[in-house]
Amino acid sequence: MSRRKSPRVELRRPESKDVHAFLAMVGASRVLHRPWVYAPDSEEKFQRLVDHGAGGRTESFVVCRKTDGAIVGVINLSEIIRGALQSAFVGYYGAAGFEKQGYMTEGLDLVIRYAFRTLRLHRLEANIQPENIRSIKLAKRCGFRKEGFSPKYLRIAGRWRDHERWAMTAGEMRS
Ligand SMILES: CC(C)(COP(=O)(O)OP(=O)(O)OC[C@H]1O[C@@H](n2cnc3c(N)ncnc32)[C@H](O)[C@@H]1OP(=O)(O)O)[C@@H](O)C(=O)NCCC(=O)NCCS
Known part of the structure; x- marks a missing residue:
């Protein structure tokens, strides 16, 4: 598909110098993110993303528009497990003002490729609350299929929430 041949976005690691732009983005995106996601909203939490998001059990990326x-x-990508599983969880959130333009679809396509081709993982899983229609559409669009429903699966904002489990394996990645 054409969106994969020349994506308008690229991935890079979050860096300490991004702190102000990042926190401004999170502040401006509160309405978009709630009640699904609670992104790092302090310098300390952002620094944790920088420090722990570059290999090992977690790989974090900011999706950046190429033009500016x-x-x-x-x-x-979190809880990267090797051995017989070779799997990871995928989590994501967009920035307000840039939503509904296909940027996250292109970014997620790139992360899927990185996970399967560079990290040589076998399986990715995205856990999504059943009411989070935009996230379900994004996961579907990128090739995830619904595997099941897990009641009270993840604790978000102090409550255990039901989630659908969407997954894909390396062989299902679209070329
Ligand atoms: C989930 C989330 C990242 C999805 O963002 P999004 O803006 O829908 O995703 P994209 O950037 O890929 O945009 C896709 C939309 O842009 C539209 N679009 C417009 N112009 C486009 C273009 N040039 N190319 C591709 N798509 C385009 C697509 O049709 C699609 O709309 P549709 O879903 O109504 O069909 C966003 O809603 C979000 O941040 N939600 C809060 C956090 C969250 O829920 N995270 C997930 C927790 S499980």
């Missing part, structure tokens, strides 16, 4: 470098979203 604007941060249009964030995508994390």
Whole structure:
């Protein structure tokens, strides 16, 4: 598909110098993110993303628009497990003002490629609350399929929430 051949976005690691732009983006995106996501909203939490998001169990990326470098979203691979599983969870959120333009679809496509081709993972899973229609549409668009429903699966904002589990394996990645 054409969106994969020349994406309008690129991935890079969050860096300490991004702190002000990042926190401004999170502040401006509160309405977009709630009640689904609670992104790092202090310098300390952002620094944790920088420190722990570059290898090991977590890989974090900011999705940046190529034309001006604007941060249009964030995508994390977390709980990267090797051995017989070779799997990770995917989490993401967009930036207000840049939504509904296909940037996150392109960013997630790039992360999927990185996970399967560079990290050589076998399986990715995205956990999504059943009412989060925009996230379900994004996951579907990028090739995830619904595997199941897990009641009270993840604790978000102090409450255990039901989630659908969307997944894909390396062989299902679209070329
Ligand atoms: C989930 C989330 C990242 C999805 O963002 P999004 O803006 O819908 O995703 P994209 O940037 O890929 O945009 C896709 C939309 O842009 C539209 N679009 C417009 N112009 C486009 C273009 N030139 N190319 C591609 N798509 C385009 C697509 O049709 C699509 O709309 P649709 O879903 O109504 O069909 C966003 O809603 C969000 O941040 N939500 C809060 C956090 C969250 O829920 N995270 C997930 C927790 S599980």
